Amino acid sequence: MDDLDRKILRALQADGRQTIQELSEKVGLSPSPCLRRVRNLERAGVIAGYAAIVDHEAYGLPVTVFLQVKLSPHTEEIVAAFEQAVARIDEIMECYLLAGDRDYLLKVVVASLADYETFMRRRVHKLPGIASLDSSFAFGEIKRSTVLPG
Template sequence: METEIDETDRRILAALQRRGRMTSAELAEAVNLSPSACHRRVQRLEKNSVIRDYVALLDARKLGLATTVFVEIKLAGQTDDILDAFEKAVARVPAVLECHLLGGAADYLLKVVAEDTEDFARLHRQYLARLPGVQGMQSSFALRTVFKTTALPT
């Protein structure tokens, strides 16, 4: 069942995506609601999993992970067994931030972080090359991040 999202909910979601640590009172003021009405709406959005979680966004460079690599994976087949085995294994690779099943020339696209190219080579040997069902891989290194956001349009 899809949750009805009105304009007030959209303002709440936009404000929380910009600054998730604001107090309930600050949020209520930002969206022009009473604190109790705002709190009820946030609780409803959380209960219906529109708001999935609250997280801290870390600076990868400051943690020594300055290299982002996009890895296209081609599998040996498309059976449920092959897809399931790959998905379970790739979810355990610590440097993989995202994994997307694709329609097109590649089967999956991974977003991987590493310290540098040498570290990525280690990750490739230790983890990626050992993933089940992989027939081929192509890696593209990000030269520069033009922009990056986690905020969805509201």
């Protein structure tokens, strides 16, 4: 991947709906080679897909919670069961495996605090291997970007 590929990727991350003509003008390349590069980036898995970025508040899910999870015991079976279960829960938007005191960080969106309580009681408390949980509520969003640096 060279600087031109990175320029194409930054432009697509900023606006994935632009035409190849518009993209080629932004990156200083004619349309055919630009399209070829985009297709190569798709085939290589650098471009994993295209999606609409939906404002979760406007969608009706204004509450964002960061949930830190510690598992016990750390057996292969417990870890696999936890990760598979998390992957099936729609309210969990992101899940990261951590180094440190906690094992996972989950980003959760819900409509209200009451919905979060229900989510915790009906979904999270039933996950395998939970040793401890720590919820942090986001008061506001300072920055969210879909464009990678560089």
